[in-house]
Amino acid sequence: AGEGSGPVPGDGAGPPAPERVLFPPTFSVSEIKNKQRRHFMFLRWKQQQRKEKLALKKKRRKEREALGDKAPPKAVPKTIENQRVYDETTVDPNDEEVAFDEATDEFASYFNRQTVPKILITTSDRPRGRTVRFCEQLATVIPNSHVYYRRGLALKRIIPQCIARDFTDLIVINEDRKIPNGLVLSHLPDGPTAHFRMSSVRLRKEIKRKGKEPTEHVPEVILNNFTTRLGHSIGRMFAALFPHDPQFIGRQVATFHNQRDYIFFRFHRYIFKSEKKVGIQELGPRFTLKLRSLQKGTFDSKFGEYEWIHKRREMDTSRRKFHL
Amino acid sequence: SPQVVWSMLGNRQFCSYKMTTKTQNFCRNEYNLTGLCNRSSCPLANSQYATVREEKGRCYLYMKTIERAAFPRRLWERVLLSKNYEKALEEIDENLIYWPRFIRHKCKQRFTKITQYLIRIRKLTLKRQRKLVPLRRKIERRENRREEKALVAAQLDSAIEKELLERLKQDTYGDIYNFPIHAFDKALQQQDAESESESEAEREEDDDDEGKREFVEAEDSELSDFEDMDKLETSSEEEEEVEKEASHSKSKGKTPLKGPARRKRPHIEIEYEEETEPGTK
Numbered sequence: 001a002g003e004g005s006g007p008v009p010g011d012g013a014g015p016p017a018p019e020r021v022l023f024p025p026t027f028s029v030s031e032i033k034n035k036q037r038r039h040f041m042f043l044r045w046k047q048q049q050r051k052e053k054l055a056l057k058k059k060r061r062k063e064r065e066a067l068g069d070k071a072p073p074k075a076v077p078k079t080i081e082n083q084r085v086y087d088e089t090t091v092d093p094n095d096e097e098v099a100f101d102e103a104t105d106e107f108a109s110y111f112n113r114q115t116v117p118k119i120l121i122t123t124s125d126r127p128r129g130r131t132v133r134f135c136e137q138l139a140t141v142i143p144n145s146h147v148y149y150r151r152g153l154a155l156k157r158i159i160p161q162c163i164a165r166d167f168t169d170l171i172v173i174n175e176d177r178k179i180p181n182g183l184v185l186s187h188l189p190d191g192p193t194a195h196f197r198m199s200s201v202r203l204r205k206e207i208k209r210k211g212k213e214p215t216e217h218v219p220e221v222i223l224n225n226f227t228t229r230l231g232h233s234i235g236r237m238f239a240a241l242f243p244h245d246p247q248f249i250g251r252q253v254a255t256f257h258n259q260r261d262y263i264f265f266r267f268h269r270y271i272f273k274s275e276k277k278v279g280i281q282e283l284g285p286r287f288t289l290k291l292r293s294l295q296k297g298t299f300d301s302k303f304g305e306y307e308w309i310h311k312r313r314e315m316d317t318s319r320r321k322f323h324l
Numbered sequence: 325s326p327q328v329v330w331s332m333l334g335n336r337q338f339c340s341y342k343m344t345t346k347t348q349n350f351c352r353n354e355y356n357l358t359g360l361c362n363r364s365s366c367p368l369a370n371s372q373y374a375t376v377r378e379e380k381g382r383c384y385l386y387m388k389t390i391e392r393a394a395f396p397r398r399l400w401e402r403v404l405l406s407k408n409y410e411k412a413l414e415e416i417d418e419n420l421i422y423w424p425r426f427i428r429h430k431c432k433q434r435f436t437k438i439t440q441y442l443i444r445i446r447k448l449t450l451k452r453q454r455k456l457v458p459l460r461r462k463i464e465r466r467e468n469r470r471e472e473k474a475l476v477a478a479q480l481d482s483a484i485e486k487e488l489l490e491r492l493k494q495d496t497y498g499d500i501y502n503f504p505i506h507a508f509d510k511a512l513q514q515q516d517a518e519s520e521s522e523s524e525a526e527r528e529e530d531d532d533d534e535g536k537r538e539f540v541e542a543e544d545s546e547l548s549d550f551e552d553m554d555k556l557e558t559s560s561e562e563e564e565e566v567e568k569e570a571s572h573s574k575s576k577g578k579t580p581l582k583g584p585a586r587r588k589r590p591h592i593e594i595e596y597e598e599e600t601e602p603g604t605k
Contacts, residue, residue, distance in 0.1 A: 080477065154452060199471060222487050248497050253488065259478035262471050266480060270488050272501050278488045280481060288471055312463070 080260065085321040089229040098232070105233075106191040110168070110240045117241055119145035119169045120162055125152055128178040130203070135173060137204055137285045141254060141267050142241055143218050145171075155299050163188055169241055170299075173198070183289060185237060186299050192307065193299045194237060196263075196289040203285055211269050211281040217250020218243050219267070225258040230308055231324035234263075234291060252283075261322045263289040291324060330369035334361065339368075355386060355400065357430045364426055374420055374427050376405070376435040383412065383438055385419055385431065409439055 029045055032038040064071045076082070091098050102108070109115045119142055121135050127150070139145045155172065162170055167188055174182030180201050186193040204210060221242050226235035238256045251271060257264045267284030294308040308323075315323065333339040341353040342361050349361035355375045358365040367373050371390040376383055385403040392399050403419055405412040413432055420428045492501065 152451075199468070220491075222484060224483055224487065248500055253484065255480070255484050255487075257478055257480055257483060260470065260474040262474045264475065264478060264480060266484070268484060270484075272488075272492060275492065275501075276489065278485050278492075280484055280488075288475070290467070290471075 080320060083320045085318060087228050087321070087323070090227050091229060091232050098229070102232075102236070105236075106187055106189070107236045107240050110244070111236075113244055115168055117144060117168045117243060118166060119171060119241060120167045121145055121147045121171045121173070122150050122158075123172065123180075124174045125150055127173075127175050130178055130201075131173060131175045131180045133203055134180055134201060134285060138171070138173075140214050141219070141284050143216070143243055159186075159188070159298050172299075180287075184299060185241075187237060187240060188298065190297050192233065192237065193295040193297070193304070194234060194291060195293045195295070197292055199288050199290070201285065201287045204283065207282055207284075207286065209282070211283045214252055214267065214269075214283050215250055217247040217252055218245065219250065219252035219254045220246040220248070222253055222255040222257070224255065226324060228324060230291075230294065231258060234294070234324065253280075254284075258324050261290060261324050263291070263324070265289065326369045326371050330363055330366060334363060334366060334369060341368075355388075357427065357434060365430075372423065372427075374423065374431055376416070376431050376438060378438045378442065381442060382407075383435060385416055387419065405435070409436075412439075 029038060029041045032041060102111070110117065121139055121142075123131050123135060127135070135147045139147045159170065169191075170184075170186040170188055172184040172186075173180045174184065176182075181198055183196040183198045184193060185196070204213075219242065221239055223235045223239060226232055235256070235258075242254065252267065252269050255264070255266045255268065257266070264286070265288070266282060266286050268280040268282050270278050270280045272278050291308075292310050293306055295304040295306050297304055310323075315321070333342075339361075341351050341356075343350040343352055350359060351361040351366060353367050354377070355367040355373070356365055357367075357373070357375050363369065367375070367388070371388070371393055373388045375386045377386060378384070383405045385405055387401045387403070388399055389401075392401075403415070405415050412435060416431050416435060417428065420431065491497065
């Protein structure tokens, strides 16, 4: 009863000239009970909307061109990164306090080139094949690293032994259901301990268009988008894994890219084709990390002092708020 | 009488404790000695029966006799067994002294098994125990989705390439790569005179930064552009003159370092400008 249109659209061919059809003003497409007709009317309505939108765009473009130089600047589309809630702990590059903190924190000895990083990679109990292979590949990526099997040893007892043997960092890869899913990174002479959730781990053979094996050269490190204080300290932790002087001959680069609190790790080989073009080829494993907690001392789940824990109820409330 | 009970429950009619499987019948009665559904191990079909059960780490011997068959509340008599394994075995023997061999033997076997698993429990609690954290499906799905979107938004390849080019511009690679920098020529020619003095100062700073790990916040690099321009122009100045002659030879020297062959200009193009003066005029 609410249709009131002349041609019957049930034929499928459809009537021509929709302008000639008149509807009562309170009519809406969703009121038609017949599904076929309703669908047809909806498609027609959609086409009309699209036409109008196109016409509007054209008009706006013409106006823009007509104005020429005086046209208002183009509107920047909103992205999540644009709309990000401003974090008050964002590091200003000239901040003296931050610089002072960094000069006196646990990584100062690394950044002053007093210590050479030596890394121990291990897993949780009884690692499965995938985790073992991942550990091996990680050991080739990070120079001066050693893989040891856990065999049921307690971390608290391993740590003093590591310190005695001059290790600077400890990486523990946690495994669940035959895939690695967590990473604990601990800077050893009582440095901070970061616990990450690891996802989308790709071994070398699963990467498409990959290059040959990584060589023994020391890779460069790229750390992107670590803006807040927390991000800064995590970034320094990652930087402290690699020796200070990269060998540019090797042309290898390890990247830790932070985007919306997810840290993507990639390992590439690059080549400069000209001064404006560079080609990169991915070798090596890749994975993404999400920080779960940062602890002040070495790994101690019971009595540790947590600098930062991810609390879902408090921190995940806003979609535009990121902590790293 | 027990025979009647067995002929009813055991074989023909329904017994709620009986569980049948393809190969065997089990008895779910908590007082059952062996766990199987047999004529000799059915606690309902035997008027004289005994079991060993443990509660909170202590083992008890339960006994049932014909005299108490009429009193269900007092049917099962229980005796605490000592913690010492041998003593407990002797106590079982004492209590079941004139009982059938089968029941005595099975009681002792059961007691042995129970003590063994209690020991294992105590050992395991001393070791590190895995803490099982339940995953919340909605949250897992949300995180995976957000990770994918973050990956798309990150545009990793272009970000890495940009960063590498930045480092090349800022001379962190030193003299390894030698590129003729045509593109900045025109822009830099304007600032020739001004920046010569500045560039020397900047060169010195730059040497310290070589090889030092930098935190690049990919967002703000407003100042760096100007610095780049200044540095590059000076290097380009030198190279411009030497460019056409020496670039070819330099590239030859450098190509072994780079993997795939870099194709530089195969021959030198030298332009001659001639002012056409027709001889007639």
